[in-house]
Amino acid sequence: MTLKRRLPFLRWSVLRMAGSGTRNIVTTGQIGDGREAAAVAYVLANARAGDIDDVLATIDKFAYEESMLINVGDEKGALLDAAVRRADPKLALELGTYCGYGALRIARAAPAAKVYSVELAEANAVNARQIWAHAGVADRVTCVVGTIGDGGRTLDALAAEHGFTAGALDFLFLDHDKDAYLPDLHSIVDRGWLHAGAIVVADNVKVPGAPKYRAYMRDQQGTRWNTVEHKAHLEYQTLLHDLVLESEYLG
Numbered sequence: 398m399t400l401k402r403r404l405p406f407l408r409w410s411v412l413r414m415a416g417s418g419t420r421n422i423v424t425t426g427q428i429g430d431g432r433e434a435a436a437v438a439y440v441l442a443n444a445r446a447g448d449i450d451d452v453l454a455t456i457d458k459f460a461y462e463e464s465m466l467i468n469v470g471d472e473k474g475a476l477l478d479a480a481v482r483r484a485d486p487k488l489a490l491e492l493g494t495y496c497g498y499g500a501l502r503i504a505r506a507a508p509a510a511k512v513y514s515v516e517l518a519e520a521n522a523v524n525a526r527q528i529w530a531h532a533g534v535a536d537r538v539t540c541v542v543g544t545i546g547d548g549g550r551t552l553d554a555l556a557a558e559h560g561f562t563a564g565a566l567d568f569l570f571l572d573h574d575k576d577a578y579l580p581d582l583h584s585i586v587d588r589g590w591l592h593a594g595a596i597v598v599a600d601n602v603k604v605p606g607a608p609k610y611r612a613y614m615r616d617q618q619g620t621r622w623n624t625v626e627h628k629a630h631l632e633y634q635t636l637l638h639d640l641v642l643e644s645e646y647l648g
Protein backbone atom coordinates (compact mmCIF):
# COMPACT_ATOMS: atom_id res chain seq x y z
CA MET A 398 0.00 0.00 0.00
CA THR A 399 1.41 3.39 -0.98
CA LEU A 400 1.77 6.14 1.62
CA LYS A 401 -0.82 8.24 -0.26
CA ARG A 402 -3.36 5.43 0.03
CA ARG A 403 -2.73 5.12 3.74
CA LEU A 404 -2.52 8.79 4.69
CA PRO A 405 -5.45 10.69 3.25
CA PHE A 406 -4.10 14.18 3.98
CA LEU A 407 -1.31 13.65 1.42
CA ARG A 408 -3.97 13.70 -1.30
CA TRP A 409 -5.05 17.05 -2.67
CA SER A 410 -8.59 15.79 -3.40
CA VAL A 411 -8.98 14.90 0.30
CA LEU A 412 -7.81 18.32 1.44
CA ARG A 413 -10.29 19.97 -0.95
CA MET A 414 -13.01 17.75 0.48
CA ALA A 415 -12.11 18.59 4.08
CA GLY A 416 -12.33 22.31 3.26
CA SER A 417 -15.35 23.60 1.35
CA GLY A 418 -16.35 20.02 0.40
CA THR A 419 -17.96 19.16 3.73
CA ARG A 420 -20.11 22.31 3.53
CA ASN A 421 -21.11 21.59 -0.07
CA ILE A 422 -21.98 17.95 0.55
CA VAL A 423 -24.63 18.90 3.11
CA THR A 424 -26.33 21.43 0.84
CA THR A 425 -25.87 19.93 -2.65
CA GLY A 426 -24.97 16.26 -2.10
CA GLN A 427 -21.69 16.78 -3.98
CA ILE A 428 -18.18 17.93 -3.03
CA GLY A 429 -18.41 20.92 -5.36
CA ASP A 430 -15.42 20.47 -7.67
CA GLY A 431 -17.06 18.26 -10.30
CA ARG A 432 -15.44 15.03 -9.11
CA GLU A 433 -18.69 13.05 -9.21
CA ALA A 434 -19.29 13.84 -12.90
CA ALA A 435 -15.60 13.11 -13.53
CA ALA A 436 -16.03 9.71 -11.86
CA VAL A 437 -18.92 8.87 -14.19
CA ALA A 438 -16.88 9.89 -17.25
CA TYR A 439 -13.94 7.81 -15.97
CA VAL A 440 -16.15 4.73 -15.52
CA LEU A 441 -17.74 5.09 -18.95
CA ALA A 442 -14.29 5.44 -20.53
CA ASN A 443 -12.46 2.72 -18.58
CA ALA A 444 -14.81 0.05 -17.20
CA ARG A 445 -16.06 -2.86 -19.30
CA ALA A 446 -19.78 -2.36 -20.03
CA GLY A 447 -21.98 -4.97 -18.39
CA ASP A 448 -19.26 -6.04 -15.96
CA ILE A 449 -20.30 -5.10 -12.38
CA ASP A 450 -16.96 -6.19 -10.90
CA ASP A 451 -15.04 -4.00 -13.32
CA VAL A 452 -17.33 -1.00 -12.80
CA LEU A 453 -16.90 -1.23 -9.01
CA ALA A 454 -13.13 -1.72 -9.31
CA THR A 455 -12.91 1.28 -11.65
CA ILE A 456 -14.82 3.49 -9.20
CA ASP A 457 -12.44 2.36 -6.42
CA LYS A 458 -9.43 3.12 -8.66
CA PHE A 459 -10.81 6.61 -9.36
CA ALA A 460 -11.34 7.22 -5.63
CA TYR A 461 -7.81 6.11 -4.74
CA GLU A 462 -5.90 7.60 -7.67
CA GLU A 463 -7.92 10.52 -9.06
CA SER A 464 -10.32 12.04 -6.49
CA MET A 465 -11.56 10.74 -3.16
CA LEU A 466 -15.26 9.82 -3.22
CA ILE A 467 -17.60 9.31 -0.27
CA ASN A 468 -18.79 5.86 -1.36
CA VAL A 469 -18.91 3.11 1.26
CA GLY A 470 -15.67 2.00 -0.44
CA ASP A 471 -13.92 -1.33 -0.91
CA GLU A 472 -13.11 -2.25 2.73
CA LYS A 473 -16.50 -1.43 4.32
CA GLY A 474 -18.10 -2.56 1.06
CA ALA A 475 -16.98 -6.12 1.84
CA LEU A 476 -18.92 -5.90 5.13
CA LEU A 477 -21.92 -4.60 3.22
CA ASP A 478 -21.67 -7.49 0.72
CA ALA A 479 -21.59 -10.08 3.53
CA ALA A 480 -24.63 -8.56 5.23
CA VAL A 481 -26.55 -8.49 1.93
CA ARG A 482 -25.72 -12.15 1.31
CA ARG A 483 -26.91 -12.96 4.83
CA ALA A 484 -30.24 -11.18 4.19
CA ASP A 485 -30.56 -12.74 0.70
CA PRO A 486 -32.98 -9.94 -0.24
CA LYS A 487 -35.66 -9.82 -2.91
CA LEU A 488 -36.19 -6.14 -2.04
CA ALA A 489 -33.43 -3.85 -0.78
CA LEU A 490 -33.41 -0.14 0.03
CA GLU A 491 -30.45 2.24 0.35
CA LEU A 492 -30.72 5.78 1.73
CA GLY A 493 -28.07 8.02 0.12
CA THR A 494 -27.18 7.12 -3.49
CA TYR A 495 -24.27 9.48 -4.26
CA CYS A 496 -22.65 7.99 -7.42
CA GLY A 497 -24.47 4.66 -7.23
CA TYR A 498 -21.58 2.59 -5.86
CA GLY A 499 -23.30 1.19 -2.73
CA ALA A 500 -26.47 0.22 -4.60
CA LEU A 501 -24.32 -1.48 -7.23
CA ARG A 502 -22.57 -3.52 -4.53
CA ILE A 503 -25.97 -4.53 -3.13
CA ALA A 504 -27.16 -5.53 -6.62
CA ARG A 505 -24.02 -7.61 -7.17
CA ALA A 506 -24.37 -9.44 -3.84
CA ALA A 507 -28.10 -10.07 -4.44
CA PRO A 508 -28.48 -10.93 -8.12
CA ALA A 509 -32.24 -11.55 -7.83
CA ALA A 510 -33.04 -8.40 -5.86
CA LYS A 511 -34.81 -5.22 -6.83
CA VAL A 512 -32.70 -2.43 -5.32
CA TYR A 513 -34.04 1.05 -4.56
CA SER A 514 -31.94 4.00 -3.49
CA VAL A 515 -33.36 7.26 -2.12
CA GLU A 516 -31.27 10.35 -2.84
CA LEU A 517 -31.70 14.00 -1.94
CA ALA A 518 -29.89 15.44 -4.98
CA GLU A 519 -31.20 15.05 -8.52
CA ALA A 520 -27.65 15.49 -9.92
CA ASN A 521 -26.52 12.41 -8.01
CA ALA A 522 -29.47 10.41 -9.33
CA VAL A 523 -28.49 11.37 -12.90
CA ASN A 524 -24.90 10.23 -12.28
CA ALA A 525 -25.84 6.99 -10.55
CA ARG A 526 -28.26 5.98 -13.30
CA GLN A 527 -25.42 6.28 -15.86
CA ILE A 528 -23.19 4.07 -13.71
CA TRP A 529 -25.94 1.45 -13.28
CA ALA A 530 -26.75 1.48 -17.01
CA HIS A 531 -23.07 0.94 -17.80
CA ALA A 532 -22.92 -1.96 -15.32
CA GLY A 533 -26.02 -3.49 -16.91
CA VAL A 534 -28.31 -3.34 -13.86
CA ALA A 535 -30.57 -0.40 -14.75
CA ASP A 536 -33.57 -2.73 -15.03
CA ARG A 537 -33.43 -3.62 -11.30
CA VAL A 538 -31.70 -0.68 -9.57
CA THR A 539 -33.80 2.47 -9.22
CA CYS A 540 -33.06 5.87 -7.73
CA VAL A 541 -35.96 7.74 -6.14
CA VAL A 542 -35.21 11.44 -5.63
CA GLY A 543 -36.43 12.65 -2.25
CA THR A 544 -35.94 11.96 1.44
CA ILE A 545 -37.68 9.74 3.98
CA GLY A 546 -38.25 12.89 6.06
CA ASP A 547 -40.09 14.85 3.35
CA GLY A 548 -43.49 14.56 4.97
CA GLY A 549 -44.46 11.21 3.47
CA ARG A 550 -44.02 12.02 -0.24
CA THR A 551 -41.13 9.61 -0.81
CA LEU A 552 -42.49 6.94 1.54
CA ASP A 553 -45.83 7.11 -0.28
CA ALA A 554 -44.09 6.86 -3.67
CA LEU A 555 -42.18 3.76 -2.55
CA ALA A 556 -45.45 2.21 -1.37
CA ALA A 557 -47.62 3.18 -4.34
CA GLU A 558 -45.15 2.76 -7.21
CA HIS A 559 -42.41 0.35 -6.10
CA GLY A 560 -43.96 -2.51 -4.15
CA PHE A 561 -43.04 -1.48 -0.61
CA THR A 562 -45.71 -3.33 1.38
CA ALA A 563 -45.90 -4.85 4.88
CA GLY A 564 -43.02 -7.25 5.46
CA ALA A 565 -41.62 -6.83 1.92
CA LEU A 566 -38.31 -5.15 2.79
CA ASP A 567 -35.43 -7.58 3.44
CA PHE A 568 -32.44 -5.25 3.56
CA LEU A 569 -31.87 -1.57 4.40
CA PHE A 570 -28.60 0.36 4.02
CA LEU A 571 -28.36 3.69 5.87
CA ASP A 572 -25.70 5.92 4.33
CA HIS A 573 -27.15 9.43 4.08
CA ASP A 574 -27.58 12.29 6.60
CA LYS A 575 -26.17 10.84 9.82
CA ASP A 576 -28.72 12.74 11.98
CA ALA A 577 -31.52 11.18 9.93
CA TYR A 578 -30.52 7.54 10.49
CA LEU A 579 -32.67 7.07 13.57
CA PRO A 580 -35.79 9.07 12.57
CA ASP A 581 -35.74 7.52 9.08
CA LEU A 582 -35.37 4.02 10.53
CA HIS A 583 -38.36 4.71 12.80
CA SER A 584 -40.41 5.95 9.82
CA ILE A 585 -39.64 2.78 7.88
CA VAL A 586 -40.37 0.53 10.86
CA ASP A 587 -43.65 2.42 11.42
CA ARG A 588 -44.70 1.58 7.85
CA GLY A 589 -44.26 -2.12 8.73
CA TRP A 590 -42.03 -2.81 5.70
CA LEU A 591 -39.30 -4.68 7.60
CA HIS A 592 -40.00 -8.28 8.61
CA ALA A 593 -38.42 -10.18 11.49
CA GLY A 594 -35.00 -11.29 10.28
CA ALA A 595 -34.52 -8.31 7.94
CA ILE A 596 -31.05 -6.73 8.12
CA VAL A 597 -30.18 -3.04 8.49
CA VAL A 598 -26.60 -1.86 7.85
CA ALA A 599 -25.46 1.63 8.89
CA ASP A 600 -22.23 3.18 7.58
CA ASN A 601 -20.17 5.99 9.19
CA VAL A 602 -21.42 5.35 12.71
CA LYS A 603 -18.04 6.52 14.09
CA VAL A 604 -17.01 9.09 11.42
CA PRO A 605 -18.74 11.49 10.80
CA GLY A 606 -20.74 9.64 13.46
CA ALA A 607 -24.32 8.65 14.29
CA PRO A 608 -24.19 8.54 18.13
CA LYS A 609 -27.95 8.55 18.71
CA TYR A 610 -28.40 5.66 16.31
CA ARG A 611 -25.61 3.71 18.00
CA ALA A 612 -27.05 4.38 21.47
CA TYR A 613 -30.52 3.29 20.29
CA MET A 614 -29.19 0.00 18.91
CA ARG A 615 -27.29 -0.64 22.16
CA ASP A 616 -30.44 0.09 24.17
CA GLN A 617 -32.56 -2.25 22.01
CA GLN A 618 -30.04 -5.09 21.95
CA GLY A 619 -31.82 -8.44 22.24
CA THR A 620 -35.30 -6.91 22.36
CA ARG A 621 -36.15 -5.30 19.01
CA TRP A 622 -32.71 -5.50 17.37
CA ASN A 623 -29.66 -7.68 17.45
CA THR A 624 -26.62 -5.64 16.43
CA VAL A 625 -23.00 -6.43 15.60
CA GLU A 626 -20.56 -3.50 15.47
CA HIS A 627 -17.91 -4.00 12.77
CA LYS A 628 -14.66 -2.05 13.17
CA ALA A 629 -13.28 -0.77 9.87
CA HIS A 630 -11.54 2.22 8.34
CA LEU A 631 -13.14 5.25 6.81
CA GLU A 632 -13.34 4.79 3.04
CA TYR A 633 -10.28 4.79 0.79
CA GLN A 634 -7.57 5.17 3.47
CA THR A 635 -6.33 3.34 6.56
CA LEU A 636 -5.54 6.17 8.98
CA LEU A 637 -9.02 6.96 10.30
CA HIS A 638 -11.25 4.34 11.89
CA ASP A 639 -14.98 3.91 11.36
CA LEU A 640 -17.79 1.63 12.52
CA VAL A 641 -20.38 -0.23 10.45
CA LEU A 642 -23.42 -1.49 12.37
CA GLU A 643 -25.23 -4.60 11.17
CA SER A 644 -28.59 -5.05 12.90
CA GLU A 645 -31.11 -7.85 12.60
CA TYR A 646 -34.72 -6.77 13.15
CA LEU A 647 -36.33 -8.99 15.74
CA GLY A 648 -39.86 -7.74 15.02
Ligand SMILES: C[S@@+](CC[C@H](N)C(=O)[O-])C[C@H]1O[C@@H](n2cnc3c(N)ncnc32)[C@H](O)[C@@H]1O
Pocket residue numbers: 422425426427467468469470491492493494495496497498499500515516517518521543544545546572573574577
Ligand atom coordinates in the same frame (compact mmCIF):
# COMPACT_ATOMS: atom_id res chain seq x y z
C1 LIG B 1 -22.09 9.01 1.86
S1 LIG B 1 -23.01 9.41 0.45
C2 LIG B 1 -23.74 7.87 0.01
C3 LIG B 1 -22.75 6.87 -0.57
C4 LIG B 1 -23.42 5.66 -1.17
N1 LIG B 1 -24.29 5.01 -0.22
C5 LIG B 1 -22.36 4.69 -1.62
O1 LIG B 1 -21.89 3.89 -0.81
O2 LIG B 1 -21.98 4.74 -2.79
C6 LIG B 1 -24.36 10.30 1.12
C7 LIG B 1 -25.44 10.66 0.12
O3 LIG B 1 -26.64 10.92 0.83
C8 LIG B 1 -27.33 11.98 0.23
N2 LIG B 1 -28.24 12.51 1.26
C9 LIG B 1 -27.98 13.37 2.27
N3 LIG B 1 -29.07 13.52 3.06
C10 LIG B 1 -30.02 12.72 2.54
C11 LIG B 1 -31.34 12.40 2.91
N4 LIG B 1 -31.92 12.94 3.99
N5 LIG B 1 -32.04 11.51 2.16
C12 LIG B 1 -31.46 10.95 1.06
N6 LIG B 1 -30.21 11.22 0.64
C13 LIG B 1 -29.50 12.07 1.38
C14 LIG B 1 -26.25 12.92 -0.23
O4 LIG B 1 -26.72 13.78 -1.24
C15 LIG B 1 -25.18 11.92 -0.70
O5 LIG B 1 -25.37 11.62 -2.06
